[in-house]
Amino acid sequence: MSETVAYTVEKNFFEEKRGLFSWIFTLDHKRVALLYLYAIITFFLVGMSLGFLMRLELFSPGGQIVDPKTYNQMFTFHGVIMIFLVIIPSIPAVFGNFFLPIMLGTDDVAFPKLNLFSWWLYVIGALMALSTLMFGKGPADTGWTFYAPYSVTSDTNVSMLLLAAFVLGFSSILTGLNFIVTIHRLRAPEMTWFKMPLFSWGLYATAWIQLLATPIVGITLLMVVVERAFGIGLFDPSLGGDPILYQHLFWIYSHPVVYVMILPAMGIISEIIPTSAQRVIFGYKAIAISSMAIAFLGYFVWGHHMFTSGMSGEARIVFSFITFLVAIPTAIKVFNWVATMYKGSIHVTPNLLWSTAFIFNFLIGGLTGLINGALAADVHVHDTTYIVAHFHYTMFGGTIFVFFGALHYWFPKMWGRMYHVKTANIALALTFIGFNVTYGAMLTVGMKGMPRRYYDYLPEFEFLNKISTVGSWIMVIGLLLMITNLIISRRNGKKAPRNPWNGVTLEWQVPSPPPLHNFDHKPILSPNGPYDFSILEQINAFEDKPKE
Amino acid sequence: MFTNASNFTNDVDLTLAIIIGISLFFLIGLTVLMIYFMVRYHHTRNPKATDIHGSVKLEIIWTVIPTALVLVMFYYGWAGYTQMRTAPKDAMVVKATGRMWSWSFEYPNGKITDTLVVPKDKAVKLELFSPDVIHSLYIPAFRIKEDLVPGKPNWMWFIGQQEGSYSILCAEYCGDRHSYMTSKVDVIPSADFDKWYNDNSAPKEHAGLVLLKQNACTSCHSLDGNRLVGPSFKGLFERKSNVILEDESQKTIVADSAYIVESLIEPNKKVVESYSKGMMQSYKDKFTDEQLGQIIDYLKTIK
Amino acid sequence: MGHYKIPNSGHNRDDEGSKMGMWLFLFTEILLFGGLFLVYAMYRYLYFDAFKIVSEHMDIKLGAINTVILITSSLTVALSITAIKKGHKDFAIFFLFITIILAWGFVINKYFEWSAHIHHGLFMGKEAFNNLAQGEGMFLFLYYFMTGLHGVHVLVGAILLMVVAFRIMSNHQNETKYTFHENSGLYWHLVDLIWIYLFPLFYLLH
Amino acid sequence: MSNHTHKPKYSTDLLTFLMLMALTALTIWASFATGGTTVLAVSVAMAIATTKAFLVIRNFMHVKYDHVIYKIFIGLVSLLFLSFILILALDYAYR
Numbered sequence A: 001m002s003e004t005v006a007y008t009v010e011k012n013f014f015e016e017k018r019g020l021f022s023w024i025f026t027l028d029h030k031r032v033a034l035l036y037l038y039a040i041i042t043f044f045l046v047g048m049s050l051g052f053l054m055r056l057e058l059f060s061p062g063g064q065i066v067d068p069k070t071y072n073q074m075f076t077f078h079g080v081i082m083i084f085l086v087i088i089p090s091i092p093a094v095f096g097n098f099f100l101p102i103m104l105g106t107d108d109v110a111f112p113k114l115n116l117f118s119w120w121l122y123v124i125g126a127l128m129a130l131s132t133l134m135f136g137k138g139p140a141d142t143g144w145t146f147y148a149p150y151s152v153t154s155d156t157n158v159s160m161l162l163l164a165a166f167v168l169g170f171s172s173i174l175t176g177l178n179f180i181v182t183i184h185r186l187r188a189p190e191m192t193w194f195k196m197p198l199f200s201w202g203l204y205a206t207a208w209i210q211l212l213a214t215p216i217v218g219i220t221l222l223m224v225v226v227e228r229a230f231g232i233g234l235f236d237p238s239l240g241g242d243p244i245l246y247q248h249l250f251w252i253y254s255h256p257v258v259y260v261m262i263l264p265a266m267g268i269i270s271e272i273i274p275t276s277a278q279r280v281i282f283g284y285k286a287i288a289i290s291s292m293a294i295a296f297l298g299y300f301v302w303g304h305h306m307f308t309s310g311m312s313g314e315a316r317i318v319f320s321f322i323t324f325l326v327a328i329p330t331a332i333k334v335f336n337w338v339a340t341m342y343k344g345s346i347h348v349t350p351n352l353l354w355s356t357a358f359i360f361n362f363l364i365g366g367l368t369g370l371i372n373g374a375l376a377a378d379v380h381v382h383d384t385t386y387i388v389a390h391f392h393y394t395m396f397g398g399t400i401f402v403f404f405g406a407l408h409y410w411f412p413k414m415w416g417r418m419y420h421v422k423t424a425n426i427a428l429a430l431t432f433i434g435f436n437v438t439y440g441a442m443l444t445v446g447m448k449g450m451p452r453r454y455y456d457y458l459p460e461f462e463f464l465n466k467i468s469t470v471g472s473w474i475m476v477i478g479l480l481l482m483i484t485n486l487i488i489s490r491r492n493g494k495k496a497p498r499n500p501w502n503g504v505t506l507e508w509q510v511p512s513p514p515p516l517h518n519f520d521h522k523p524i525l526s527p528n529g530p531y532d533f534s535i536l537e538q539i540n541a542f543e544d545k546p547k548e
Numbered sequence B: 001m002f003t004n005a006s007n008f009t010n011d012v013d014l015t016l017a018i019i020i021g022i023s024l025f026f027l028i029g030l031t032v033l034m035i036y037f038m039v040r041y042h043h044t045r046n047p048k049a050t051d052i053h054g055s056v057k058l059e060i061i062w063t064v065i066p067t068a069l070v071l072v073m074f075y076y077g078w079a080g081y082t083q084m085r086t087a088p089k090d091a092m093v094v095k096a097t098g099r100m101w102s103w104s105f106e107y108p109n110g111k112i113t114d115t116l117v118v119p120k121d122k123a124v125k126l127e128l129f130s131p132d133v134i135h136s137l138y139i140p141a142f143r144i145k146e147d148l149v150p151g152k153p154n155w156m157w158f159i160g161q162q163e164g165s166y167s168i169l170c171a172e173y174c175g176d177r178h179s180y181m182t183s184k185v186d187v188i189p190s191a192d193f194d195k196w197y198n199d200n201s202a203p204k205e206h207a208g209l210v211l212l213k214q215n216a217c218t219s220c221h222s223l224d225g226n227r228l229v230g231p232s233f234k235g236l237f238e239r240k241s242n243v244i245l246e247d248e249s250q251k252t253i254v255a256d257s258a259y260i261v262e263s264l265i266e267p268n269k270k271v272v273e274s275y276s277k278g279m280m281q282s283y284k285d286k287f288t289d290e291q292l293g294q295i296i297d298y299l300k301t302i303k
Numbered sequence C: 001m002g003h004y005k006i007p008n009s010g011h012n013r014d015d016e017g018s019k020m021g022m023w024l025f026l027f028t029e030i031l032l033f034g035g036l037f038l039v040y041a042m043y044r045y046l047y048f049d050a051f052k053i054v055s056e057h058m059d060i061k062l063g064a065i066n067t068v069i070l071i072t073s074s075l076t077v078a079l080s081i082t083a084i085k086k087g088h089k090d091f092a093i094f095f096l097f098i099t100i101i102l103a104w105g106f107v108i109n110k111y112f113e114w115s116a117h118i119h120h121g122l123f124m125g126k127e128a129f130n131n132l133a134q135g136e137g138m139f140l141f142l143y144y145f146m147t148g149l150h151g152v153h154v155l156v157g158a159i160l161l162m163v164v165a166f167r168i169m170s171n172h173q174n175e176t177k178y179t180f181h182e183n184s185g186l187y188w189h190l191v192d193l194i195w196i197y198l199f200p201l202f203y204l205l206h
Numbered sequence D: 001m002s003n004h005t006h007k008p009k010y011s012t013d014l015l016t017f018l019m020l021m022a023l024t025a026l027t028i029w030a031s032f033a034t035g036g037t038t039v040l041a042v043s044v045a046m047a048i049a050t051t052k053a054f055l056v057i058r059n060f061m062h063v064k065y066d067h068v069i070y071k072i073f074i075g076l077v078s079l080l081f082l083s084f085i086l087i088l089a090l091d092y093a094y095r
């Protein structure tokens, strides 16, 4: 690693210390972020492979490659990995950890040791989840929702997986706690709340959800574990329990958690678009406040997952109504993003393309969500592959697309190298097409009535399932191409300057990769807020001048 | 879409059409706008960006319009749904039981079937029960679905408006054979229905087989030697097999009458090797002694 | 360079920040118990009569004693924090020791209470327990679960307070630096807060 | 802490303690007076418990002397939990 940039005498954070232990016991937020990144990418590959195999299984009716039980374990493990090990930590733990302190103008999060501890909890939780593969009757076959009473009676390793989710939950809580305190206490002295970059607002809203919703699912999962151990019917009706209460408690967390996934992603979009358009963001306050509004309203809509569950009719109506209210702040964000492109000076970079691909996918995801929210319509589409498509559009087409977009946006900053732009664009195009073929077909077949979690299906659903599977092949090629491109560029790419995209938030004022304490000079903050491009020249003046 | 197969299809499809229409408008509109901006304001064409900080007027507009639109969506969803939860008083009541992994339907006169047969243009109310885990009765063509929650009675209703045979699917994940938990609903003219309903002629099948089918045994135990969730019934009688007792020790048993009865009442006491404990629910008090005799008689015949 | 020093470093000592972190942690604790309180509330509603019947097995006297113990210990923790702020280190340690003794008193009292129940067979898997009606078993199970989890918190709190006492003795905590002491105190008060609700819910509503 | 000007006093702690003890006595008495398990009994018990919780948070946990942000936090978290109970109750009451 000889990529010390010529004009700085300070070592970057990679060079500061070497060896395995300097990583796994590091107190540097940037290293913790990278630790998370490597772990998450690994699990993402595992989860993806499972998704890929599931698509193969569904290529034709009847059994193809596995038996029903294995299929059920596959989608459960796929869901658990993707939700608890990939998407919830993805953006906050990787990009939040790396960039939140830099964007606030400080050198670390508020509790560096706690931050490292969260990562360790993540690893422990992940190992616990993986261990279910090794013993007994194999991983749980309950679906990632663990609905009682099936999860109480199943003889697979449900308890271990639940405990893993519990531990992972605490990892997520501690990350959130750290971010809240960091944002309250460690902003640069001149940075008032409404001068924070929008990514921090996204993380702030997210952190509150992590903090206040996760414990509820934690204790709920624990109740199921204890119930399995003692055979007492907290949720099992044969012993007097109420399975619907389980669903309530599960979704009290698991609805808000979808906003844990999407709010940081929306924050990143609010960074990439102004930078690409070289102009101030449209409606800064509207975007900032709508993040908080989504987080707040998101707590009260959980019942929309239970429209056919036997919950009381009155409750269903109230939940449907509030569900529609959540859509409004989201709409406001989308409109403001598009308006930000108006009269910009747009540089069409891979990161902008990932972002627009995100907006397109997320529009489909969000708008299909409106159908789910409408009572009569949801009765039809509930628990069909339509829902599966809805959440892949929001989670995969939404959050994961932004995750990759952010990887392309901040790649030069994190590793000090540029990647091959054309390859990046081709990879995006393949992924985008494959994605929409896969899930577009799933959306349609779900609307025709194919239930989800189906190992086998009626012949009339065959054609669309075949298309969906073929789509997943295209997507595979795209994603593998992207990952290869980034890995190769990490070694052989051109050296990156401080500010490759001419951004004005604070992370572009530090060297690439940043030194241990991030800043080599006092950060320049515009009094007009975080997206004031008139200070660009001042920022870029640091580029080549050796500073003292 | 718009098949009119049940009294709900029109309302549900209308709700879907309205929301999809509005959605397509925004999806296409915003996508086109984005692409247009990317081309029109590309930095080669527009080297100097104009800073616009925002506009309160626009913010209000694009808060109010979506609010109005979602209220419309909410209204249609609500209206269609209200009907689904108000069954007419004179509806024919059928008790629908979903268990791992089959359906059975019990009519007011005691007739039990595994396909649902209903008269055209008559309201049918299904009372939903599940003895084991949650299932969900889903008739895609009718656009209806409702969960069967163990321990908590639930219901749904519909009017079949077009003759035909439609799929019944289970839409709530319920274990290994969830995707095989299917059946049919046959909508037939009233006259035919009455004939069918009052036809009490004895079934041509063995009484034991009828019992096995009615109680969903055959959804887990095949009659032809195939391995499903439980051991096949073929050759079961007087078969030797290894079982695992409650204290985890092993034992070889011979499947005689007493063992079969015990398997029904306390299935988890002796679990056949390589099969899962807890799968089969207890059928205690479900069968009379006479019926048990019929079942065993039948099992003897499929050696 | 590298000589630029950030004023707002994450590695600086920040007492207010630590306290805020502690409060946020307490919120997650409250919601952790909150999940159980929700379950309790709904089952109390569903099995109103059954809950009433079993709650008669509860010993109000023992519950009341434990309530008094916890309130007193809350007082002594608060006093010890007041003492350390005033620089009265001996007082602070003295009050902490009383708190820790009270904490153990609470645990021992709980132990006797639980063993009395278990002795009567009112525990999961025992004969008498299995014979209870549906909602009654639920009440007892919730009772064990909630007071058990609370008991774990009492133990953790007691250990924390012991560490505080040691740190005062070794002068790691003193009148200019008492965040750890204060935060442990906050944690202890949370334990009290939760008991304030557990007491009426399990003992008084009979 | 640190940024507030108030002087710690032993007497405040003692006073709070006495009020808590009095409320404990009151709630035990009330549980008998209201008949143990009635809607009234539940409401009275919860009201007293909440008063006690308020005292502990305000005086023992020093929120009275802290930055307002803590009051806002605590208020919002309590509100959140309260709405969970209310919404759940909505379902159960109408079933």
Ligand code: HEA
Pocket: A145, A258, A259, A261, A262, A304, A305, A323, A324, A326, A327, A328, A330, A331, A332, A334, A362, A363, A365, A366, A367, A369, A370, A371, A372, A373, A374, A378, A381, A382, A383, A387, A390, A391, A394, A395, A398, A399, B022, B026, B027, B030, B065, B066, B067, B069, B070
């Ligand atoms: C990142 C994750 C994510 C996100 C952001 C969302 C966002 C939304 N979701 Fe989704 N959802 C999931 C992940 C997500 N969801 C998952 C994982 C499940 C299934 C879990 C399982 O069962 O396994 C699920 C399931 C699910 C259901 C239950 C369906 C069922 O099981 O029957 C419902 C029902 O209402 C729903 C609704 C919504 C709504 C209304 C939004 C809204 O927030 C969307 C708002 C966005 C927009 C509306 C688009 C942008 C706006 C405009 C372009 C302006 C025009 C808009 C208007 C006119 C209003 N979702």
Ligand code: HEA
Pocket: A045, A046, A047, A048, A049, A051, A052, A054, A055, A058, A075, A076, A078, A079, A080, A082, A083, A086, A087, A142, A143, A144, A145, A388, A392, A395, A396, A400, A438, A451, A452, A453, A454, A455, A472, A475, A476, A477, A479, A480
């Ligand atoms: C972030 C979340 C996320 C992501 C990114 C994905 C990604 C994918 N998912 Fe996922 N999915 C979920 C979250 C996610 N999923 C959840 C929560 C569920 C619900 C679970 C439940 O019901 O409980 C679900 C359920 C689900 C189902 C429904 C199962 C059912 O109901 O029957 C299907 C079916 O096709 C599916 C497919 C896919 C596919 C094809 C991908 C594609 O990404 C996969 C693309 C594949 C690749 C790109 C493979 C690339 C790599 C290789 C081939 C390399 C080979 C590897 C090695 C040699 C190690 N998913």
Ligand code: CUA
Pocket: B098, B099, B100, B101, B134, B135, B136, B170, B171, B172, B173, B174, B175, B178, B179, B181
């Ligand atoms: Cu029954 Cu799925």
Ligand SMILES: [Cu+2]
Pocket: A254, A255, A258, A301, A302, A304, A305
């Ligand atoms: Cu939701």
